[in-house]
Amino acid sequence: MTNSTTMHEEPLNEAFFAEVMGLVEDHWIECAGWRDTIPLAPDIARYILLHSVGQARAFVLRSKGIMVGYITVLTTPNLHYMNSVFAYVDTVFIHESHRKGLTGVMFMRWVENEMRTHGVSIMSYHVKVAHDYPAIFKRLGYTPTEVIYAKDIRGVK
Numbered sequence: 105m106t107n108s109t110t111m112h113e114e115p116l117n118e119a120f121f122a123e124v125m126g127l128v129e130d131h132w133i134e135c136a137g138w139r140d141t142i143p144l145a146p147d148i149a150r151y152i153l154l155h156s157v158g159q160a161r162a163f164v165l166r167s168k169g170i171m172v173g174y175i176t177v178l179t180t181p182n183l184h185y186m187n188s189v190f191a192y193v194d195t196v197f198i199h200e201s202h203r204k205g206l207t208g209v210m211f212m213r214w215v216e217n218e219m220r221t222h223g224v225s226i227m228s229y230h231v232k233v234a235h236d237y238p239a240i241f242k243r244l245g246y247t248p249t250e251v252i253y254a255k256d257i258r259g260v261k
Contacts, residue, residue: 108168109207111214116155116162116176121148123171124162131197135235138256154178161222163215165198165207173198173208175215179224188225196229209240216244 114120132144154160165173176194198208219227
């Protein structure tokens with residue numbers, strides 16, 4: 105990471121979404137599984153609502169003041185462990201021009217430390233099979249714990 109690259113927690117609000125949407129579209133094009141049949145349509149109002157009750161956070165990576173990456177995290181007491189707060193990474197994306205060196209690892213480690221200060225016990229990433237980075241997760245001390253299967257069931261009997 106260069107001296108001109110900074111990390112910030114930023115509010116999930118209209119200004120955030122106005123700025124982040126270009127990266128969100130890049131992320132969708134790169135990773136979305138059903139891009140041809142399900143249009144990108146973030147529920148901005150719900151993100152803002154969840155942020156207002158402390159259940160959604162946005163962390164941003166900036167280079168020379170320009171947003172080049174983001175991690176959004178949803179937090180909630182776990183239904184199986186009500187005395188523990190779990191953090192579920194909703195999205196993580198770094199523009200390809202900044203995916204070099206340890207930038208991603210440093211950003212993820214910083215977000216993890218921020219979440220720890222907010223009382224989070226367990227943090228998990230839900231990653232696409234085609235965009236899994238096991239070396240990064242291993243370096244950060246994460247282990248695979250679950251497999252998620254998905255299927256488009258519209259019109260299927």
